[in-house]
Amino acid sequence: MGRLAIDTDYIAEQLKRLLEIPSPTGFTDAVTHAVSEELDRLGAPFEITRRGAIRVRLAGRSAQPARAMISHLDTLGAQIRAIKDSGRLELVPIGHWSARFAEGARATVFSENGTYRGTILPRLASGHAYGDAVDTAPIGWDEVELRVDALARSRPEVTRLGIEIGDFVGIDPQPEFLDNGFIVSRHLDDKAGVAVMLAALKAMLDAGVVPTVDTSWLFSVSEEVGHGASHILTQDIASLIVVDNGASAAVQNSAEFGVTIGMADMNGPFDYHTTRKLIELCRENEIRFQRDVFRFYRSDSASAIEAGADVRTALATFGIDASHGYERIHMHALRSLAELLTAYATSPVDIQRDAQELGPISGFPEQETGEADQRLGPDSGLPRRG
Structure with missing residues (x-):
């Protein structure tokens, strides 16, 4: 069938709504409720795990081999590690992010x-008090502290407020949605991915389109600490598309426009056949794309594989500048990614043998090893929609 039309106003609306809800890993109940309410409104059938991960399942024209796509509801954040004699709070990060991006955050x-x-302030926060030392102070979580806007001048005053070690700290996203399509905010990883998946689901439901096979929309709640997809896949899921950010930087090939297909991350290559299927779908549907390899990155794919899931995985991303900092993306990438997800959900199954957990060699795919046609480049003549 190909890609479906995507409502970009809906993407923006959902992303704004999600960014308003603090959801550091371990403190995600509110965002689970919010996404569940939206799924109810869309008329999408869903169920929730004990810890709050969400599974939507659309019945396909065939049941097997089932497919899934996943994004994560949790974000970076912090917890209180200690209460200082001064009343300031020492923090430990939730997820992997630099204290340099925490400085100045509300x-x-x-x-x-x-x-x-x-x-959140540097320990040496005032040039009037510390002079040039504010410019030479080291960077690190031991070098920042949280100043509470309450009568909290000492450890006893803080504890009287009811603040304790281990309490969660949510970081303000400070979002801006610009008229030129750029979106700047913290926590776009991966609330933008959640908005993309909701938009793709809405497009399917609005058009009355039935997936080729049973297809699940999965929303995990602990990706930032490394085990998001470890407990939400069902055994019949043969392929999993991870929807997450692609780091756009001078040393990467990701872009803030179109879809960035991850070829590998720090855990190794993604599935050869599923990855190339996404690439072919981009070509067939004139969806702009580029490929990238991420050396310092892992996603829900890794946690699924490490948990023992025998599943083919691929990574489809929206390019993001300054990931895990004050991030920037563009609506073009979000729309393109949602279009790719609808194209994938309605595309033919190429490896029918994947319907079996175990089976004979018959039907098992082969990777291309033939000599290249040197008359054509890999993307020669391929259209890319702007």
């Missing part, structure tokens, strides 16, 4: 007594 402490606002 934040919310979630205590048993309610929420408190505050700011």
